Amino acid sequence: MKLIYIYLAFLFIGIDLPAQSSFRINGFVMNEDKAPIEAATVLIDGSHIVGQTDRNGFFQLTLSGSKLVTIHIDALGYFPLSVPFTVASDLKRNFILRKNDMELNEVVVSGDSKRNIQMGSSQNLIKVNKSYIEENFSGSLMQSLEGIPGVKAMNIGSGQSKPAIRGLGFNRMIVVENGIRHEGQQWGEDHGLEIDQFAIDNIEIIKGPGSLLYGSDAIGGVINMQSDYVPVNTFEGRLNLFARTNNESIGLFSQLAGRKDKFYYKANMTLIDYADYKVPTDSIQYYSYYIKLKDRRLRNTAGKEQNAGVTLGYISERFKSDFQISNVYAKSGFFCRCPRIGSPPFGYRL
Known part of the structure; x- marks a missing residue:
């Protein structure tokens, strides 16, 4: 009988030992304002025991055996916290995390749909708006666009020029304004563009063959200009000096515009006047001729421009139509010292 009691005692001892070999750590994670912190990561250093706080800030970890452990708590927006303590029984602890007030720099996410279109196209397409023209304003429209790679201006005097794309000009390229081809600049070296650069809103430059869309003359490229701005206010205007x-x-350039319901109007005027160019010398050499300059000015480089235009339009969700009428007048000279038999060099005026 005595042996039976001893056997039962050892049996109960064997059953109780596993129950005391694991302990639970229950914790509550909060900030300095006593608000619970959700989704904080809780782990015991040196082990694979990891937990996470719930929406109320509570967590529970199970540890096998009593030992000295270090609990590490990390949460987004707070400084990490490490707490060492000895686990010899089930524990309940509160943990307070301090806010990390570090601010990130501004993050800007941008996309360029035009660039994606260009990368998927076999043609080299560049678009510029009115702001680009005003920021790069020069004596003529093509001089204002010379900053674009591959685009050059063949200057004709001080106020006129004609375009060239990748070395091709004249009848090897096309200039289009509001759907109308400008062929005057194709005739000869002394014919420039008959366009008011201040009245242009957007410019599309195609560098490379565009014959399929614009005809056989577009082997060098196309310059497509649009005056497509539609007013948004009942009355608006702008003035550039x-x-x-x-x-x-x-x-000066002035424009008055307005819109009422689906009808709109625009009226613009450009006036430019300039004198002969000044140079820092009293004479120049042209071929074998020495030419004296009066008041250090290049004679016959003065000129003027007088441009005006009116647009009447109608626009709806599915339809747009406009009527445009414009007049471009340019009078400019260019310094061309060409020798003639029996006569001194002379200049031209267009």
Whole structure:
């Protein structure tokens, strides 16, 4: 009988030992304002025991055996916390995390749909708007666009120029304004563009063959210009004034526009006047001729421009139509010292 009691005692002892070999750590994670912190990561250093706080800030970890452990708590927006303590029984602890007030720099996410279109196209397409023209304003429209790679201006005097794309010009490229081809610049070297650069809103430049869309003349490229701005207010206007000291140039561009319901109008005017160019010398050499300059000015490089235009339009969700009428007048000279038999060099005026 005594042996039976001893056997039962050992049996109960064997059953109780596993129950005391694991302990539970229950914790509550909060901030300095006593608010619970959700989704904080809780782990015991040196082990694979990991947990996470619930929406109320509570967590529970199970540890086998009593030992000295270090609990590490990390949460987004707070400084990490490490707490060492000895586990010899089930525990309940509160943990307070301090806020990390570090601010990130501004993050800007941008996309370029035009670039994606260009990368998927076999043609090299570049688009510029009115702001680009105003920021790069020069004596003529093509001089204003010379900053675009592959685009050059063949200057004709001080106020006129004609385009060239990758070395091709004249009848090897096409200039289109509001769907109408400008063929005047194809005739000869002394014919420039008959376009008011201040009245243009957007420019599309195609560098490379565009014959399929614009005809056989577009082997070098296409310059497509649009005056497609539609007013948004009942009445609006703008006025640009500009001046240059070298040739005493002065000019203005004014535009009045308005819209009522589906009808709109635009009226613009450009006036430019400039004198002969000044140079820092009293004479120049042209071929074998020495030409004296009066008042250090290149004679016959003065000129003027007088442009005006009116647009009447109608626009709806599915339909747009406009009527445009414009007049471009340019009078400019260019310094061309060409020798003639029996006569001194002379200049031209267009």
